[in-house]
Amino acid sequence: MLRKSINTLTVAVALLATAPVLATADDSDGDLDKNSNSGKNNSIQLGPRPFYLVDGMDEGRLKDRLTQCKSGPFYRTDFSIGHRGAALQFPEHSDASYMAGARMGAGIVECDVTFTKDGELVCRHSECDLHTTTNIVATPLNAKCTTPWSGPNSSPQCCTSDLTLDEFESLEAKMDASNPSAATAQGYLGGTASWRTDLYTGRAHVVTFKESIALNQANGVKHTPELKSATHQDRIDAIFGGQEQYAQQFADTMKNAGVKPQDTWPQSFNLEDIFYWIDHTQYGKQAAYLLDYDTDKDDVIIQAPYDAMDRTEFLQMLKKRGVKVIAPSISALLRVTDSGDIVPSPFAKDLKRMGFDIIAWTFERADLRQGASKAGYYYDFDPTGVAIKKDSDMYKALDVLAKDVKILGIFSDWPATVTYYANCMGLK
Numbered sequence: 001m002l003r004k005s006i007n008t009l010t011v012a013v014a015l016l017a018t019a020p021v022l023a024t025a026d027d028s029d030g031d032l033d034k035n036s037n038s039g040k041n042n043s044i045q046l047g048p049r050p051f052y053l054v055d056g057m058d059e060g061r062l063k064d065r066l067t068q069c070k071s072g073p074f075y076r077t078d079f080s081i082g083h084r085g086a087a088l089q090f091p092e093h094s095d096a097s098y099m100a101g102a103r104m105g106a107g108i109v110e111c112d113v114t115f116t117k118d119g120e121l122v123c124r125h126s127e128c129d130l131h132t133t134t135n136i137v138a139t140p141l142n143a144k145c146t147t148p149w150s151g152p153n154s155s156p157q158c159c160t161s162d163l164t165l166d167e168f169e170s171l172e173a174k175m176d177a178s179n180p181s182a183a184t185a186q187g188y189l190g191g192t193a194s195w196r197t198d199l200y201t202g203r204a205h206v207v208t209f210k211e212s213i214a215l216n217q218a219n220g221v222k223h224t225p226e227l228k229s230a231t232h233q234d235r236i237d238a239i240f241g242g243q244e245q246y247a248q249q250f251a252d253t254m255k256n257a258g259v260k261p262q263d264t265w266p267q268s269f270n271l272e273d274i275f276y277w278i279d280h281t282q283y284g285k286q287a288a289y290l291l292d293y294d295t296d297k298d299d300v301i302i303q304a305p306y307d308a309m310d311r312t313e314f315l316q317m318l319k320k321r322g323v324k325v326i327a328p329s330i331s332a333l334l335r336v337t338d339s340g341d342i343v344p345s346p347f348a349k350d351l352k353r354m355g356f357d358i359i360a361w362t363f364e365r366a367d368l369r370q371g372a373s374k375a376g377y378y379y380d381f382d383p384t385g386v387a388i389k390k391d392s393d394m395y396k397a398l399d400v401l402a403k404d405v406k407i408l409g410i411f412s413d414w415p416a417t418v419t420y421y422a423n424c425m426g427l428k
Helices: 004-017 049-055 061-067 095-103 140-144 165-169 209-219 233-240 243-256 271-280 311-320 346-353 391-405 415-424
Strands: 077-082 106-109 112-115 121-123 288-290 325-327 334-336 342-344 357-363 409-412
Touching (some): 049 061, 049 415, 061 415, 095 106, 106 209, 106 415, 121 209, 121 243, 209 243, 233 243, 342 346, 357 391, 391 415
Parallel strands (some): 077 409, 325 357
Antiparallel strands (some): 334 342
16 A cells, blocks of 8 residues: 555646646657657656756767757657666655656666565665665664664664564655764754755655555656665575565566566666576566676676676676676776777677677766766776866766667666757657
8 A cells, every 4th residue: 555645646647647748759669668658648847957067068069969959859768767766866765756757757767675674675775774865863763773873973774674664664765965973863864965955855755666666657657676685684584585585576566566577677786686587587588787897907896606707708698598688887888098088998899799788877976067087986987087077078978878888778866967868869
């Protein structure tokens, strides 16, 4: 049974779907959009950010092309994937964040899936992130945390598996941040980065996996849930009976909600989850293997027991086992030449040569106002900032990912930025 707040949003979305639309897609199919009418009969609102970024671009071919698209039409696109919803400004994995991502034209919206003490699946990036992503430490439920907040610099650890579903659903979602030195629990809830905002914190509710599916269905968007690894594996074993049973409940939740296999891209960093879905469920065909990449070594991180293989052997094994979609970080897929041009990385070329489809992560998850050299992991492909000198330059990277790497889609903390590009370039 969905909570009243979720039901209210769902009804509102259903009413919106019957209202006159601002813009609709054409009838042609795209790479990810072959089996539904995603993008049609929906009002898409991009807001000012994409236009701000385009205005700030250096003069040239790409800016000219993107500038020509300022009047739309704008439509939903599977190329634009809502990373935790619209987490740049909305509390991640909340109803408000998912709604915002859908309104910005994301054709696919993500729920990271973890679990409660009584075995319910819920949307959080980690089993144990409630102390930074919700108000738990300022509520009586703080006492139930694995490690409660107890004062300045006390390092709390609050897990979904510490709580029942009813207890979890009583929490309010907030921006992922904390102020460890705060003298009060309420003060600990602060710490939001200056390039994000607390403006939309206050009416954002935590969401179960079932509720996220219902919201996506009401919004006319598809699904890319990620089965998260456990912080406490012993709790997985105690609650579900083991990892395979956990992966099966994840698949059963989608099946029972009527999620079509062609409308979902289940994800995991755990290769055994991917193999399990391929072998035992209807959701394995589009399962996306989230592949870690070590930018210092410029190579993939291969999990045990496959780590004795070299990269080519590992990728060949994945192909033989039926893995079709690989999802690496942006930093694994791009490089910058001596002349300052952004180009596909050798790894990206290997993936395409071997016939893998690629989904990339994560756009708008770094502060690029001072360029790539200070932006961190996602822009390690440009360590000196010779190509990405400012926030508007992110469109240069996206253009190479789309046209040269030929990714299927990309996760973004602010889907409107990607939706604008995809609409302008005719991506469906």
